[in-house]
Amino acid sequence: xxxxxxxxxxxxxxxxxxxxxxxxxxxxxxxxxxxxxxxxxxxxxxxxxxxxxxxxxxxxxxxxxxxxxxxxxxxxxxxxxxxxxxxxxxxxxxxxxxxxxxxxxxxxxxxxxxxxxxxxxxxxxxxxxxxxxxxxxxxxxxxxxxxx
Numbered sequence: 001x002x003x004x005x006x007x008x009x010x011x012x013x014x015x016x017x018x019x020x021x022x023x024x025x026x027x028x029x030x031x032x033x034x035x036x037x038x039x040x041x042x043x044x045x046x047x048x049x050x051x052x053x054x055x056x057x058x059x060x061x062x063x064x065x066x067x068x069x070x071x072x073x074x075x076x077x078x079x080x081x082x083x084x085x086x087x088x089x090x091x092x093x094x095x096x097x098x099x100x101x102x103x104x105x106x107x108x109x110x111x112x113x114x115x116x117x118x119x120x121x122x123x124x125x126x127x128x129x130x131x132x133x134x135x136x137x138x139x140x141x142x143x144x145x146x147x148x
Contacts, residue, residue: 079097
């Protein structure tokens with residue numbers, strides 16, 4: 001498994017750094033950094049600060065994803081499902097969360113609110129062509145391959 005160095009700047013002394021919860025975890029958890037708890041009503045969305053800035057090495061991105069336990073147990077997920085942090089972004093890491101449940105949910109300082117994956121980036125060369133290669137699926141769209 002390849003390891004890279006990530007640089008973090010704490011915006012406050014008592015900010016939690018991202019951390020892997022198990023040896024085999026692909027994502028590191030991001031924690032909320034709040035002066036006071038935030039209660040999300042049903043369908044309410046908020047940008048939750050982490051109190052961190054980071055520097056991602058050239059050729060990588062950070063993907064911010066929901067935590068599966070919070071999603072299934074409480075209906076808390078990300079507004080944009082998966083967020084991308086580009087290597088040249090230097091602002092504070094904030095997590096756009098939404099409450100999809102019918103009940104209020106309170107986020108406290110230090111709560112693990114999302115997970116972050118570091119992934120290599122591949123950039124594409126754009127080529128305009130007059131024809132595309134044929135496949136068995138062809139132009140079959142949503143649901144075209146069936147249910148089973």
